[in-house]
Structure formats: C-alpha cells, structure tokens
Amino acid sequence: MPPQENTPDRPDSRENDERYDAQRVEQKWFERWQQDASLYAAEPDSRKKKYYVLEMLPYPSGALHMGHVRNYSIGDALARYMWMNGYNVLHPMGWDSFGLPAENAAISNNTPPREWTLRNIANMKAQMKRLGFAYDWSREVTTCLPDYYRWNQWFFLKLYERGLTYRKKSRVNWCPKCATVLANEQVVNGNCWRHEDTPVEQRELEQWFVRTTQYADELLRGLDRLEGWPDKVRTMQRNWIGRSEGTLVDFKIDGNAGSAGSTITVFTTRVDTIYGATSIQLAPEHPLVADFVRFNQPLGESVQKLIAEQRKAKEEGDIGEIEKHGVNTHRFAINPYNGEKVPIWIANYILMDYGTGAIMSVPAHDERDHDFAKKYKLEIRLVILPISNDPEETMAEPQLPFCSHDGMTINSGAFSNLRSDDAIQKMSAYAQEKGFGKATVTYRLKDWGISRQRYWGTPIPMLYCEKDGIVPVAEKDLPVILPDNVDITLTGGSPLGRVPEFVYATCPKCGGPARRETDTMDTFVDSSWYFYRYTDANNSHAPFDGKTAQYWFGERGIDQYIGGVEHAILHLIYSRFWTRFMRDLGMITNDEPAERLFTQGMVIKDGAKMSKSLGNVVSPDVMVARYGADAARMYSLFAAPPDRDLDWQDTGIEGIQRFLGRVYRFFVRNTKPADPAWRGPVPSDLSPEARAIQRKLHQTIKRVSDDFQGRWHFNTCISAVMELVNVLYAAEDAIARQAVPVPFLADVQRNLVLLLAPFAPYLAHELWEMLGETSNLLKAPWPRYDAELAKEEEIEIPVQVSGKLRSRVTVPAGATEAFVIEKALADEKVQAAVAGKQIVKKIYVPGKMVNLVVK
RNA sequence: GCCGGGAUGGCGAAAUUGGCAGACGCAGCGGACUUAAAAUCCGCAGGGCUCAAAAGGCCUGUGGGGGUUCGAUUCCCCCUCCCGGCACCA
Numbered sequence: 001m002p003p004q005e006n007t008p009d010r011p012d013s014r015e016n017d018e019r020y021d022a023q024r025v026e027q028k029w030f031e032r033w034q035q036d037a038s039l040y041a042a043e044p045d046s047r048k049k050k051y052y053v054l055e056m057l058p059y060p061s062g063a064l065h066m067g068h069v070r071n072y073s074i075g076d077a078l079a080r081y082m083w084m085n086g087y088n089v090l091h092p093m094g095w096d097s098f099g100l101p102a103e104n105a106a107i108s109n110n111t112p113p114r115e116w117t118l119r120n121i122a123n124m125k126a127q128m129k130r131l132g133f134a135y136d137w138s139r140e141v142t143t144c145l146p147d148y149y150r151w152n153q154w155f156f157l158k159l160y161e162r163g164l165t166y167r168k169k170s171r172v173n174w175c176p177k178c179a180t181v182l183a184n185e186q187v188v189n190g191n192c193w194r195h196e197d198t199p200v201e202q203r204e205l206e207q208w209f210v211r212t213t214q215y216a217d218e219l220l221r222g223l224d225r226l227e228g229w230p231d232k233v234r235t236m237q238r239n240w241i242g243r244s245e246g247t248l249v250d251f252k253i254d255g256n257a258g259s260a261g262s263t264i265t266v267f268t269t270r271v272d273t274i275y276g277a278t279s280i281q282l283a284p285e286h287p288l289v290a291d292f293v294r295f296n297q298p299l300g301e302s303v304q305k306l307i308a309e310q311r312k313a314k315e316e317g318d319i320g321e322i323e324k325h326g327v328n329t330h331r332f333a334i335n336p337y338n339g340e341k342v343p344i345w346i347a348n349y350i351l352m353d354y355g356t357g358a359i360m361s362v363p364a365h366d367e368r369d370h371d372f373a374k375k376y377k378l379e380i381r382l383v384i385l386p387i388s389n390d391p392e393e394t395m396a397e398p399q400l401p402f403c404s405h406d407g408m409t410i411n412s413g414a415f416s417n418l419r420s421d422d423a424i425q426k427m428s429a430y431a432q433e434k435g436f437g438k439a440t441v442t443y444r445l446k447d448w449g450i451s452r453q454r455y456w457g458t459p460i461p462m463l464y465c466e467k468d469g470i471v472p473v474a475e476k477d478l479p480v481i482l483p484d485n486v487d488i489t490l491t492g493g494s495p496l497g498r499v500p501e502f503v504y505a506t507c508p509k510c511g512g513p514a515r516r517e518t519d520t521m522d523t524f525v526d527s528s529w530y531f532y533r534y535t536d537a538n539n540s541h542a543p544f545d546g547k548t549a550q551y552w553f554g555e556r557g558i559d560q561y562i563g564g565v566e567h568a569i570l571h572l573i574y575s576r577f578w579t580r581f582m583r584d585l586g587m588i589t590n591d592e593p594a595e596r597l598f599t600q601g602m603v604i605k606d607g608a609k610m611s612k613s614l615g616n617v618v619s620p621d622v623m624v625a626r627y628g629a630d631a632a633r634m635y636s637l638f639a640a641p642p643d644r645d646l647d648w649q650d651t652g653i654e655g656i657q658r659f660l661g662r663v664y665r666f667f668v669r670n671t672k673p674a675d676p677a678w679r680g681p682v683p684s685d686l687s688p689e690a691r692a693i694q695r696k697l698h699q700t701i702k703r704v705s706d707d708f709q710g711r712w713h714f715n716t717c718i719s720a721v722m723e724l725v726n727v728l729y730a731a732e733d734a735i736a737r738q739a740v741p742v743p744f745l746a747d748v749q750r751n752l753v754l755l756l757a758p759f760a761p762y763l764a765h766e767l768w769e770m771l772g773e774t775s776n777l778l779k780a781p782w783p784r785y786d787a788e789l790a791k792e793e794e795i796e797i798p799v800q801v802s803g804k805l806r807s808r809v810t811v812p813a814g815a816t817e818a819f820v821i822e823k824a825l826a827d828e829k830v831q832a833a834v835a836g837k838q839i840v841k842k843i844y845v846p847g848k849m850v851n852l853v854v855k
Numbered sequence: 856g857c858c859g860g861g862a863u864g865g866c867g868a869a870a871u872u873g874g875c876a877g878a879c880g881c882a883g884c885g886g887a888c889u890u891a892a893a894a895u896c897c898g899c900a901g902g903g904c905u906c907a908a909a910a911g912g913c914c915u916g917u918g919g920g921g922g923u924u925c926g927a928u929u930c931c932c933c934c935u936c937c938c939g940g941c942a943c944c945a
Contacts, residue, residue: 232859239941268945354944368943444944639867655880719879798875803926805875843925849874853925
C-alpha cells in the first residue's frame with residue numbers, strides 16, 4: 001500500500017489547496033510587476049482628469065519602519081481607487097537623501113556618505129516594491145545626485161537675483177552634536193530637533209538667509225483658503241507666522257544722545273493704553289543700552305547679568321518662566337502723546353528679536369508690566385475702563401488696579417472716552433500725522449537661515465572674490481559638484497573648507513582668484529520643490545517643463561498630499577514659500593503646493609512610540625515574511641482610522657491574515673470559470689438567499705466608495721468588506737443547494753475583488769486571475785452601487801416607551817406611519833409596558849424607530 | 856496660560872444628519888470536524904440583579920456633574936484627566 005500522503009483524495013490535500021500561501025502568490029505577482037516597468041507610469045493626457053497623489057518622500061535611513069508602511073498604504077489605496085475611477089494618476093516616490101545621518105554613518109563605519117545613502121535607497125526601494133506600492137519609478141527623485149541638486153543651485157541663483165537670499169552676520173542657533181547651524185524651525189523647546197536632549201547654543205556667524213518673511217502675509221492669508229488641510233496644521237502655521245498688528249511710537253530720549261540715536265522706538269499692540277505708560281523697557285541687547293552704559297559705567301555689570309540670564313533661559317527653553325529683573329538707567333524718555341517724562345529701564349523679559357526690542361510699560365493693563373511695576377514700585381495708572389455686558393461688573397471693575405482686556409479710554413487727554421479699537425486707530429493716525437510713529441505689522445516668522453557647516457548637502461553656488469566681493473557662480477557652470485573623498489569630522493567647521501580643489505576657484509567677473517562658499521544648503525531646500533521635479537524628473541535643461549507641471553498641478557496643486565504632522569511647520573511652510581517664489585518666477589500658476597493635506601497618526605506599540613531603546617520596534621520585513629505584504633498593509637489601515645495613532649498588535653495582523661485566507665478559500669471552493677453558466681447573464685429574479693447577498697454587496701460598495709470620497713475611515717471600509725464575506729459564508733449552504741445562480745455569484749465575486757484591490761493588491765490580482773479575468777485589475781472600473789438593490793425589503797423598527805427600548809417590530813420597508821404604529825401598539829411587550837397608562841404622544845422617525853410617550 | 860485632538864467592553868475600535876450603544880476584528884468561552892492537536896467552520900459574549908437552570912425579565916452603562924429634548928456617545932454649560940502644538944511675542 002502506497003504511503004498515505006500520496007493519496008490524492010485525502011482530506012488534507014483539499015485543505016492544502018484551499019490554504020492561502022501568501023508568500024507564493026505575492027512572489028508570483030511581484031515578479032510579474034517587476035517585468036512591466038510601465039505599469040504605474042503616467043503621462044499628461046488632456047482627455048483625462050489628472051489626480052496627483054503624493055506621500056512625503058522618506059529620508060533613506062536604511063530600512064522602512066511601520067510609520068512608512070502606514071503612510072504609503074494610505075496613499076497607495078487612494079491611488080489605486082483613483083485609477084479604477086478612470087483618473088490619470090501620478091503617484092511617484094523619491095529620496096530626501098542629503099543630511100547629517102549619512103555623515104555620522106561615515107564617521108562610525110568609515111563608509112562614504114554617498115555609498116551609505118545609495119545602499120540604503122536600494123534596500124528601501126526593494127522593500128517598497130515587495131510591499132506592492134504602485135509607484136512610477138521612472139520619475140524617481142534622489143536629491144543627493146547632481147541631476148537634482150544642480151537645480152537647488154539654480155534656484156539659489158534665482159533667489160539671489162531677486163534679492164530673496166542674502167548674507168548676514170547674526171546670532172544663530174548652533175547644535176554642538178550636529179556641529180552646524182539650525183534654522184529657527186529646527187529648534188524645539190530650545191533643543192535641537194534631532195537631538196532632543198541637546199540645547200542649542202547661540203553663535204555669531206555669517207550665514208545665508210532666504211527672505212521667507214517677504215511672503216509672510218501671503219503665507220498667512222493663504223491658510224484661510226486651505227480648507228483641505230487639517231485645522232491643526234493651519235493653526236500651527238498661523239502661530240508660527242505670528243502676525244501682530246500694532247503701532248510704532250518714537251519716544252525722545254531726554255538729555256545726551258549716544259551713537260545709537262536719540263529716540264527709542266517701541267512696538268505696541270495697545271497704543272490705546274499709552275497714557276498709562278509709566279516706564280520704557282529695553283531688551284538687554286538693545287543697541288541703545290551701550291550708550292547708556294557709556295554714561296553710567298556701573299550699569300554695565302548689571303546689564304551683562306541680564307544678558308546672561310536671558311541667554312541661559314533661552315538655551316534651557318524656559319524663557320517663559322524667567323523671573324523678571326530689571327535695572328533703572330536713571331534716564332528718561334518723553335511720551336510724545338502727553339509730553340510726560342518716563343524712566344527708561346532695561347529688563348530681562350524683553351526680547352531683542354521681537355518687535356523693536358523696546359516696549360512701553362503699562363502696568364495697569366499688561367500682566368507682565370504689572371508684575372514688574374509691583375516689584376520695582378513703579379506707578380500703576382488706570383487708563384482703560386473695562387466694558388462688560390453686566391453693568392454691575394462694569395461699575396465694580398475700575399476698583400481693580402489691573403485689566404488686560406480692552407474697554408473705554410479714560411485719563412487719556414484728547415483720546416479719552418473712546419472704545420479701545422477706535423482709540424488705537426485714531427492714535428496711530430495721530431502719530432503718523434505728527435511724524436512720531438505709525439501703524440505697523442510684525443511677524444514672529446524670521447528669515448530662513450539655510451547655511452549648514454556640513455558636507456553632505458548641496459554646495460551653495462557662491463564665490464568670494466577679493467576684488468568683486470560676493471559673486472554668484474555663472475549659471476553655465478552649474479552644477480557645483482560636491483566632491484567625493486572628503487575628510488569628515490564633526491568639529492572644526494565646514495568639511496568642504498578642507499578640500500583645496502573645491503575651495504580655490506576663479507572669479508567669473510574678473511578672472512582673478514576666488515574662494516568658494518564651503519557651507520552647504522539646509523536639506524529642507526531639497527524637499528521644498530521636489531514634487532514639481534516628479535512631473536518631469538529627467539529634464540536636464542530645467543528643473544521641470546512648465547507645461548508638464550501645469551498639467552499635474554493645475555491651479556490647485558497636488559490633489560492629495562499625505563504625511564506626518566511633524567512637518568506641519570518645517571517642510572510645509574518652506575514648500576509653501578517656494579511655490580510662491582516659483583510662481584513669481586513664472587514657472588507655475590498655482591499659489592499653494594497642495595490642495596488637500598492629510599496627516600496620518602503615529603504607529604505605536606504597547607502605548608509608546610516605537611523605538612530601539614524601548615525594544616518595541618516592529619519590522620516591516622518580518623511582518624511581510626510572516627504574514628505577507630497584503631496583511632501588513634491592510635492591518636495598518638484596519639486597526640484605526642488613519643488620522644489617529646495606531647496601536648500595533650501582532651494578534652491583530654493575524655486576524656487580517658485569517659480574513660485574507662477566508663476570502664481565498666471561498667474563491668477556491670466557488671469559482672468555476674469553466675462552467676458555461678459562469679459568464680452568463682445575471683438573472684433578474686433572484687432567490688431570497690441571492691437577494692440577501694446582492695443587497696449586502698451594494699451596501700458594501702456604497703460604504704467603501706463613500707469613504708474614499710469623504711472620511712477616509714478605511715478601518716470601517718475593511719469591516720464592511722469583511723461583513724460581505726461573512727454573508728457569503730453564511731450562504732454556502734444555499735450555494736451548495738444551487739439556490740444562488742452561478743452567473744450571479746460570479747458577478748458578486750468580481751465585485752468583491754474590485755473592492756479588495758485598493759487594500760490587498762496581491763490577493764486581488766490572484767483572485768482576478770482565478771475568475772478568468774484577463775483585463776488589468778489596476779484600471780478595472782470601480783463598481784457602482786444601485787440604491788434600489790441596496791435597500792432592505794423588511795426592516796426591524798425598535799419601539800420605545802417613554803424613551804426606553806421595549807420591543808422591536810418587523811415591517812415592510814415602505815410601511816406607512818399608521819401601519820408601523822399600529823403594529824407597535826399590537827406588540828405584546830409594548831402592551832405590557834403601556835398597560836394602565838395614557839399614551840400622550842406617538843413619535844415615528846421613518847425607517848428608524850417608534851417612541852410612545854406615556855403619562 | 857492659549858490653541859488643537861482625545862476619553863466608549865478584557866483590547867483595537869464602530870455608531871456618517873439627535874433615533875436599537877458596542878458593527879468589524881483581537882483575546883476569551885462553547886460546539887462541530889479530528890485518535891489528538893493545529894487549521895477550519897458554526898455559535899455565545901458590556902456590567903449587575905432575578906430565576907434550580909435555560910428561556911425570559913428587570914436595572915444599569917459611552918471620563919464626571921448639570922441642561923435642552925419624546926429621545927443625547929452625538930447639541931449646550933461647567934469640571935477632571937491624557938496626547939500634541941504655541942507661549943513674558945509687548
């Protein structure tokens with residue numbers, strides 16, 4: 001007798017055939033997709049509606065993490081859905097591949113940054129392909145290659161031509177671990193954004209700045225129209241730009257004038273309180289302070305203390321908690337509104353880098369000034385009477401020594417008895433008329449410092465000539481190539497400065513010797529415009545062709561941008577700036593880079609962000625090897641709505657694996673493409689069992705389609721598809737009895753595959769083939785639902801008595817109110833509940849519920 | 856302090872317009888299949904009380920307190936806690 005294993009009709013063998021071998025199937029499709037490079041390619045086509053869906057490009061750190069998988073699973077599902085809906089979809093991917101980690105790796109493993117970076121890219125690209133993400137790799141952008149960064153340099157020259165970049169010596173943020181300067185946006189709570197335990201230092205350096213403030217107001221106003229962006233991001237950007245309307249007022253210094261002038265200009269948002277100004281407060285680093293010290297040497301020491309205090313607090317990130325200190329200069333300034341002499345103080349809570357670095361201190365109407373005045377016994381003078389809706393409160397409040405909100409002016413000379421807003425306007429106009437001030441706007445936003453004293457970045461295309469000074473590299477000489485084989489250390493300034501072949505150049509103006517700029521650009525320059533490069537990634541004459549970009553961007557930009565909220569300020573404000581800059585160069589016509597932005601939640605595990613130190617990192621490679629790419633992708637969409645944090649549970653992905661196996665098994669058992677009836681017409685009169693399936697199918701199509709259009713709650717989309725599969729399993733008996741017509745079942749299965757395609761592309765392609773379909777599933781038309789077919793024939797109506805659920809009655813879908821109420825009243829449980837009571841009101845919400853109110 | 860977001864079973868979550876709270880999944884329990892296990896399929900399942908048990912019945916329940924309403928996870932007011940952002944910004 002032959003060994004049992006070889007017996008073909010052994011029950012086990014059937015089970016083996018039914019079992020979904022994700023690795024085998026995914027490998028098969030992976031290989032097929034590799035062979036067709038043009039599968040996901042898109043070209044401008046005026047006959048088709050375009051859809052540009054973009055996930056933020058990753059830094060090639062070495063390997064994908066689950067956050068990437070989640071991000072790309074969302075984008076890929078959307079791209080596939082839009083393809084199936086007939087759109088011309090652009091779905092590209094690239095690498096934000098300049099940056100410090102490559103240099104750190106070079107130091108610790110003695111691997112050149114280029115090699116390290118390109119190896120990481122190769123690895124991560126392979127991971128993305130294995131995960132089945134549908135990217136058009138013919139448009140791949142790698143920012144560390146000269147093909148790309150030469151255009152950073154080109155843009156830099158354009159910025160320079162337009163006065164949008166300039167060189168300035170100033171105090172800048174310095175991270176000792178990165179050994180480079182940081183932009184304001186890269187300082188988090190006084191620490192480096194990459195080293196959260198490392199306070200930034202202030203250093204005096206000459207740096208290149210990009211004039212982002214030129215567009216401050218437009219960047220702010222633009223936010224109002226970005227309705228497709230999360231409120232959170234818009235609010236963060238508004239706060240960051242920090243627009244503040246106020247008034248500049250010149251106070252004349254009484255007595256000797258020093259080299260820094262004879263007036264102190266203060267900035268205030270509350271000029272209506274100026275009659276209550278009882279002192280002037282200067283920032284310790286205000287240029288006038290030196291003049292006062294010159295006339296009063298002992299002051300110098302106190303000022304040094306204040307400066308030290310303020311710097312320390314800034315570095316520690318608790319400038320907000322600093323104890324208020326000040327010194328009296330014993331000098332006076334004259335309030336131009338009333339001619340009053342007020343003392344000039346220097347205080348540690350006044351910041352030189354906001355407003356003018358000088359304020360008028362109004363203790364009665366500003367909390368900080370109030371604290372300060374109490375401490376140093378300065379006069380507190382009430383000049384605003386609060387207005388309240390409550391007359392009693394209005395009467396009571398003037399007794400208070402302090403009120404920070406607006407009201408009616410009092411004790412304010414010709415400007416008394418005005419509402420605050422009115423007073424502000426009149427008093428600003430008066431200042432302007434008399435020439436001692438004007439209405440103005442200040443911003444918190446500062447110009448973007450883009451110089452980095454690092455190697456692995458875009459060389460800034462500038463030269464310093466002894467004769468001609470700062471000279472831009474000629475456009476024809478671009479790119480300025482970043483040399484290989486550079487000695488990298490994290491100390492001692494820009495590594496490029498140690499490469500003589502790089503540094504010594506010829507001045508394009510006079511032909512004499514010149515030094516090259518040895519700093520490189522902030523990598524956020526690279527990511528400020530990369531999505532335009534995708535439209536024309538292989539262009540060697542320009543960053544991109546205008547017409548091509550116009551097709552993909554149109555007037556509204558990227559249709560859907562998806563990424564992490566950590567870029568809410570950095571990347572997303574720089575790229576909004578860059579878009580306006582390019583628009584003003586005439587390269588594009590859109591004002592904003594992206595019409596819609598989606599910020600997905602983090603992937604966490606055991607309640608904490610995944611990190612090596614906590615040992616709770618889940619590797620996508622392990623998940624793909626264990627459960628398959630479809631399961632990993634689908635679970636990352638199923639476990640939570642995409643905008644919320646996702647708590648990764650290994651047992652959860654097992655559930656998805658089971659579900660995929662369940663779908664596959666159903667298809668193995670019930671797919672009969674050889675049956676002549678398989679492709680026959682779907683009969684119109686269906687059995688109740690078949691009708692139940694049909695109803696569920698159309699309900700599911702509706703739910704999934706609606707979610708793609710609106711809420712993006714892919715977790716519930718997937719639940720809906722699971723419910724449909726459960727209904728199919730429940731009908732297996734009916735199918736066995738042939739109560740479900742074969743062509744109908746075939747149609748249901750085709751629709752099920754289409755519904756699955758955005759979420760589990762590998763399995764969907766396999767099933768599509770099993771069904772005998774030969775068309776390209778990627779572009780197969782998305783199913784349409786029929787509202788009539790989705791309707792229930794009978795509905796169960798809950799019956800409440802005085803708001804409490806007492807029973808349920810089953811009625812035909814179109815039943816009249818009278819019929820439903822009659823049926824409810826006839827119900828035994830309802831009768832018991834209303835027995836002996838009077839029904840005072842009968843409420844019927846059509847199709848939803850009955851409520852009988854009793855007394 | 857200010858601005859966002861959140862709090863629902865043992866767990867992840869659902870309830871789209873004020874109308875059956877807990878869909879779907881995980882973990883759990885029970886059954887079928889199996890010599891057995893795995894896999895698979897079917898079923899049960901918020902909590903409490905009642906009943907010998909089951910069926911059933913009753914009460915209660917969406918962070919806490921109040922309100923509007925026939926009816927509130929959903930709307931309004933107050934409060935607590937958690938997460939994120941901003942913060943002497945004049």
